[in-house]
Amino acid sequence: MKNIQIPLSQKCQKSYNTADEHHSPGKGFGVILWHRTKIAHNMLNKIIADTLPYLPKKLVWMFSKKYVAGEHIEEGISISRELNRQGMLVTVDLLGEFITNLDEARKNKEEYRTIIQRFSDDNIRGNFSVKPTSFGLLIDPEECYRLTREVVDMAARRKSFVRIDMEDSQCTRLEIDLFKRLLTEYPHNVGLVLQAYLKRTRADIEELADFAEKKGCPLNIRLCKGIYVEPEEIAWRDFHQVRHHYLKDLELLFQRNAYVGIATHDSFLVSEAQSIIHEQHRSNDSYEFQMLYGVTPSLRDSIVTAGHSMRIYVPFGKDWFGYCSRRLKENPKMVYDILKAIFIRG
Numbered sequence: 001m002k003n004i005q006i007p008l009s010q011k012c013q014k015s016y017n018t019a020d021e022h023h024s025p026g027k028g029f030g031v032i033l034w035h036r037t038k039i040a041h042n043m044l045n046k047i048i049a050d051t052l053p054y055l056p057k058k059l060v061w062m063f064s065k066k067y068v069a070g071e072h073i074e075e076g077i078s079i080s081r082e083l084n085r086q087g088m089l090v091t092v093d094l095l096g097e098f099i100t101n102l103d104e105a106r107k108n109k110e111e112y113r114t115i116i117q118r119f120s121d122d123n124i125r126g127n128f129s130v131k132p133t134s135f136g137l138l139i140d141p142e143e144c145y146r147l148t149r150e151v152v153d154m155a156a157r158r159k160s161f162v163r164i165d166m167e168d169s170q171c172t173r174l175e176i177d178l179f180k181r182l183l184t185e186y187p188h189n190v191g192l193v194l195q196a197y198l199k200r201t202r203a204d205i206e207e208l209a210d211f212a213e214k215k216g217c218p219l220n221i222r223l224c225k226g227i228y229v230e231p232e233e234i235a236w237r238d239f240h241q242v243r244h245h246y247l248k249d250l251e252l253l254f255q256r257n258a259y260v261g262i263a264t265h266d267s268f269l270v271s272e273a274q275s276i277i278h279e280q281h282r283s284n285d286s287y288e289f290q291m292l293y294g295v296t297p298s299l300r301d302s303i304v305t306a307g308h309s310m311r312i313y314v315p316f317g318k319d320w321f322g323y324c325s326r327r328l329k330e331n332p333k334m335v336y337d338i339l340k341a342i343f344i345r346g
């Protein structure tokens, strides 16, 4: 699959701090040291991210395998089976999102149909995540609808479910409209992602909840912070503001009777979400937690142990390199995974 190369600096940076916020500094000398360390970390991260395309793929794979199931469907199935065995559900994603023509979109659609068939034949407990741009959303939205519909139709026949991932803001309205169209036809087999960092999201929740209510369809939304760099006019960029809106959106989704996929590795949000669930007596079948494969496994396990449903986003496919570059840009801590991969073999 051919991908248009998007410069990492444009596409993959997150617009707010991540890990650093969880380790607030103390005062005085500690603050200076903390800031200097932070700057050094960021510089190192940037250097490694910039040199990533020139590193041998084999080397990059050594750190990437923690976050990607593999290149082939068998590896995706095997990892998913293991996660099922550990009591978790999965959502499977075929890596590769930016395409240049509709032939590639049709090829992706076929690949998804094969995936759905194979995963359901193997009785994997899970569903499927798709990125509409990989079905040609930005080339021909109507053809994208037809291709996505074929995938959702196949999932529906197998009593499964397709989640439409949310991409950058040029896609938001298109993806909401695509979802609404498919929801009308497949009320139990399609869901959408909304991003708490977008200022429009509250209004989108209301619009979708009104729509679902009118059509008599259940509403199934994955709520995440949002991963793309978006301008200040349309997105909250401050870390605490994003958290604040995440929780407000979560409450609104519950209020509007949506099933919510609480997609975050932020321990603060996880804990606040658990409080909301507890205080509002939300039943187990009205939400699930979701995390990316390989990320914060101890937090993930603690959520499972507490009795909540957990779904893991399992990416696989030949385009693992692009995916891992984005993960690296997102979290400076992963630089050390690369360094470890360089120095420790095996």
Ligand code: FDA
Pocket: 017, 018, 019, 020, 022, 164, 165, 166, 167, 193, 195, 224, 225, 226, 227, 228, 263, 264, 265, 266, 267, 290, 291, 292, 295, 296, 312, 313, 327, 330, 331, 333, 334
């Ligand atoms: P935050 O970024 O604060 O992370 C909290 C902690 O988790 C960090 O301190 C770090 O330790 C760890 N961490 C987070 N991300 C990590 C990573 N990649 N690697 C290693 N450690 C990491 N976005 C989007 O725009 N559209 C979408 O459709 C989706 N879909 C989606 C599905 C699922 C299941 C998840 C979990 C996430 C998404 N996202 C997404 C990504 C989401 O928007 C967001 O960028 C990431 O989840 C990171 O935000 P957190 O809420 O985890 O907080």
